[in-house]
Amino acid sequence: xxxxxxxxxxxxxxxxxxxxxxxxxxxxxxxxxxxxxxxxxxxxxxxxxxxxxxxxxxxxxxxxxxxxxxxxxxxxxxxxxxxxxxxxxxxxxxxxxxxxxxxxxxxxxxxxxxxxxxxxxxxxxxxxxxxxxxxxxxxxxxxxxxxxxxxxxxxxxxxxxxxxxxxxxxxxxxxxxxxxxxxxxxxxxxxxxxxxxxxxxxxxxxxxxxxxxxxxxxxxxxxxxxxxxxxxxxxxxxxxxxxxxxxxxxxxxxxxxxxxxxxxxxxxx
Amino acid sequence: xxxxxxxxxxxxxxxxxxxxxxxxxxxxxxxxxxxxxxxxxxxxxxxxxxxxxxxxxxxxxxxxxxxxxxxxxxxxxxxxxxxxxxxxxxxxxxxxxxxxxxxxxxxxxxxxxxxxxxxxxxxxxxxxxxxxxxxxxxxxxxxxxxxxxxxxxxxxxxxxxxxxxxxxxxxxxxxxxxxxxxxxxxxxxxxxxxxxxxxxxxxxxxxxxxxxxxxxxxxxxxxxxxxxxxxxxxxxxxxxxxxxxxxxxxxxxxxxxxxxxxxxxxxxxxxxxxxxxxxxxxxxxxxxxxxxxxxxxxxxxxxxxxxxxxxxxxxxxxxxxxxxxxxxxxxxxxxxxxxxxxxxxxxxxxxxxxxxxxxxxxxxxxxxxxxxxxxxxxxxxxxxxxxxxxxxxxxxxxxxxxxxxxxxxxxxxxxxxxxxxxxxxxxxxxxxxxxxxxxxxxxxxxxxxxx
Numbered sequence: 001x002x003x004x005x006x007x008x009x010x011x012x013x014x015x016x017x018x019x020x021x022x023x024x025x026x027x028x029x030x031x032x033x034x035x036x037x038x039x040x041x042x043x044x045x046x047x048x049x050x051x052x053x054x055x056x057x058x059x060x061x062x063x064x065x066x067x068x069x070x071x072x073x074x075x076x077x078x079x080x081x082x083x084x085x086x087x088x089x090x091x092x093x094x095x096x097x098x099x100x101x102x103x104x105x106x107x108x109x110x111x112x113x114x115x116x117x118x119x120x121x122x123x124x125x126x127x128x129x130x131x132x133x134x135x136x137x138x139x140x141x142x143x144x145x146x147x148x149x150x151x152x153x154x155x156x157x158x159x160x161x162x163x164x165x166x167x168x169x170x171x172x173x174x175x176x177x178x179x180x181x182x183x184x185x186x187x188x189x190x191x192x193x194x195x196x197x198x199x200x201x202x203x204x205x206x207x208x209x210x211x212x213x214x215x216x217x218x219x220x221x222x223x224x225x226x227x228x229x230x231x232x233x234x235x236x237x238x239x240x241x242x243x244x245x246x247x248x249x250x251x252x253x254x255x256x257x258x259x260x261x262x263x264x265x266x267x268x269x
Numbered sequence: 270x271x272x273x274x275x276x277x278x279x280x281x282x283x284x285x286x287x288x289x290x291x292x293x294x295x296x297x298x299x300x301x302x303x304x305x306x307x308x309x310x311x312x313x314x315x316x317x318x319x320x321x322x323x324x325x326x327x328x329x330x331x332x333x334x335x336x337x338x339x340x341x342x343x344x345x346x347x348x349x350x351x352x353x354x355x356x357x358x359x360x361x362x363x364x365x366x367x368x369x370x371x372x373x374x375x376x377x378x379x380x381x382x383x384x385x386x387x388x389x390x391x392x393x394x395x396x397x398x399x400x401x402x403x404x405x406x407x408x409x410x411x412x413x414x415x416x417x418x419x420x421x422x423x424x425x426x427x428x429x430x431x432x433x434x435x436x437x438x439x440x441x442x443x444x445x446x447x448x449x450x451x452x453x454x455x456x457x458x459x460x461x462x463x464x465x466x467x468x469x470x471x472x473x474x475x476x477x478x479x480x481x482x483x484x485x486x487x488x489x490x491x492x493x494x495x496x497x498x499x500x501x502x503x504x505x506x507x508x509x510x511x512x513x514x515x516x517x518x519x520x521x522x523x524x525x526x527x528x529x530x531x532x533x534x535x536x537x538x539x540x541x542x543x544x545x546x547x548x549x550x551x552x553x554x555x556x557x558x559x560x561x562x563x564x565x566x567x568x569x570x571x572x573x574x575x576x577x578x579x580x581x582x583x584x585x586x587x588x589x590x591x592x593x594x595x596x597x598x599x600x601x602x603x604x605x606x607x608x609x610x611x612x613x614x615x616x617x618x619x620x621x622x623x624x625x626x627x628x629x630x631x632x633x634x635x636x637x638x639x640x641x642x643x644x645x646x647x648x649x650x651x652x653x654x655x656x657x658x659x660x661x662x663x664x665x666x667x668x669x670x671x672x673x674x675x676x677x678x679x680x681x682x683x684x685x686x687x688x689x690x691x692x693x694x695x696x697x698x699x700x701x702x703x704x705x706x707x708x709x710x711x712x713x714x715x716x717x718x719x720x
Binding site for chain 1: 449450
């Protein structure tokens with residue numbers, strides 16, 4: 001029920017953001033959008049704590065709880081962006097992602113994992129949290145990338161209307177995207193190292209055909225690909241934005257493919 | 270009363286940039302054009318206003334009727350003039366409509382950016398330029414002189430008394446906003462200024478306020494580039510070294526008076542040994558355009574010309590719409606004031622004659638009085654003189670004011686005739702010089718008036 005409330009508030013927060021986009025900047029609308037987002041994230045946190053207390057299990061095991069936790073990390077990123085006035089409008093790029101994740105979690109039913117989790121304890125939680133942070137970094141870079149590409153297009157076709165006014169400057173989007181990628185890459189790298197160390201310590205060896213491993217390594221390589229795109233000759237900012245959008249799509253696509261095809265996927269993620 | 274004034278021209282509302290750029294007049298061209306109009310017998314007085322948004326001729330026609338064809342012939346004689354007739358792009362206004370148009374233009378109400386401030390300076394320049402031209406009689410006579418003085422006054426009043434100038438709706442501020450949407454903060458950005466156009470300088474000033482790091486100035490006349498660079502704490506570069514500087518700058522502002530593009534895609538590509546990693550904003554405010562439109566097809570280049578700025582301007586214009594009605598009221602009041610002023614122009618010689626005559630009587634009567642009162646101290650003589658001056662002013666004030674009022678209300682001809690009859694003005698050349706000693710002076714002022 002609290003999860004649903006959080007979803008409703010996220011949805012409610014989307015309305016003033018769209019209103020801002022269509023009707024232009026209004027101070028009270030920004031406050032309303034920020035307030036609703038804040039309430040949604042607070043409710044979401046309460047829902048996850050409630051899950052933990054009710055089932056004596058962190059909401060990281062089953063697919064739906066994991067998606068909800070991922071959405072929550074997105075919500076935290078949203079709040080962080082709202083505090084930075086310059087990039088507050090990036091929320092419009094990230095909010096739909098949070099909504100989709102939380103909506104999917106609700107649709108699947110936020111239930112405890114069907115079996116015991118292999119890993120538990122602080123190390124496991126840190127590993128998952130860092131992995132989520134890495135994905136959120138990529139999600140932020142992707143959201144910034146989408147807005148960068150839209151703004152770039154608007155500037156090129158000289159259509160300087162509401163959308164142009166709404167979207168932050170190209171340089172800001174590039175900087176936010178770069179920061180998201182850097183933080184995400186470091187977090188995901190640490191998560192991989194931590195995951196490998198704990199697996200070796202607890203199971204003796206790491207199975208490279210494990211869907212989790214495939215997905216994690218694939219995600220890490222996507223980061224490398226985006227960084228390579230950023231360092232290439234000419235149009236680096238544009239290519240970086242495009243690469244972040246495509247890269248995030250690959251990560252999500254890979255996850256869905258593995259989720260559908262891999263065995264034992266009930267515990268995957 | 271129909272005022273003998275007209276305006277003919279093209280503006281951003283009637284003609285696209287491709288036409289306007291063909292009709293852009295540099296300072297030297299303006300003089301030639303105005304002399305040509307005078308020689309053709311088309312105008313008594315004329316002022317040519319040429320900006321990036323308009324080319325308009327304000328004139329006091331030599332004859333009644335349309336002056337459209339005279340101006341069309343003038344415009345058609347421009348080199349590279351558009352093929353076919355210019356008539357579809359031209360507009361023509363007469364009398365009060367022409368006056369109202371100039372006032373609206375000067376107040377920024379007819380500008381591409383409503384409330385734009387630069388136009389006031391451009392109108393002043395056009396007026397002054399025509400006024401100093403060597404012509405007999407002068408190209409700016411009493412009619413256009415009064416018209417432009419009033420227009421500049423109305424423009425200033427609109428800006429100071431309404432919010433028409435508030436918000437970022439000048440070309441300069443719009444350019445700065447555009448740069449901000451690309452680069453975010455402008456701290457540390459580098460600018461290349463091509464040419465010495467006034468609007469280009471305004472944009473550089475605005476960019477400087479936002480913290481751009483350095484400004485390179487290139488001009489065909491290197492000395493002018495040095496002067497501008499010094500003014501903006503920048504660096505002057507020879508015009509033929511633009512390509513070498515291009516890779517190092519973030520913003521290019523172009524406002525040269527060159528008849529052909531000075532920045533082409535070939536030059537741009539040649540200048541970039543490596544493809545650009547970061548965006549380059551090019552603002553081309555020159556008419557004719559300085560930058561080949563194909564430059565905008567380069568991947569990281571954002572090219573905007575004056576017409577492109579219209580879109581972003583429209584947003585800002587909405588903010589100022591609320592002030593337009595108020596500004597219109599001031600313009601209407603200005604038109605009425607000019608109508609009254611114009612009418613009063615006709616009575617100025619009459620009033621001058623009245624004053625000259627009264628002054629002559631006063632001086633003559635004082636002289637006669639003092640001749641018989643030789644014992645008066647210097648101080649007392651001064652008091653008597655002061656008394657006579659005040660009395661004369663008081664006696665003349667009311668008729669003068671009523672005469673002006675009557676002219677403004679359209680009773681001009683009959684009033685002038687009445688005053689001339691009553692004061693004997695125009696009876697002879699001598700009447701303007703007042704009474705002469707040898708003719709004998711009347712015993713009273715009233716008699717003098719009758720005489």
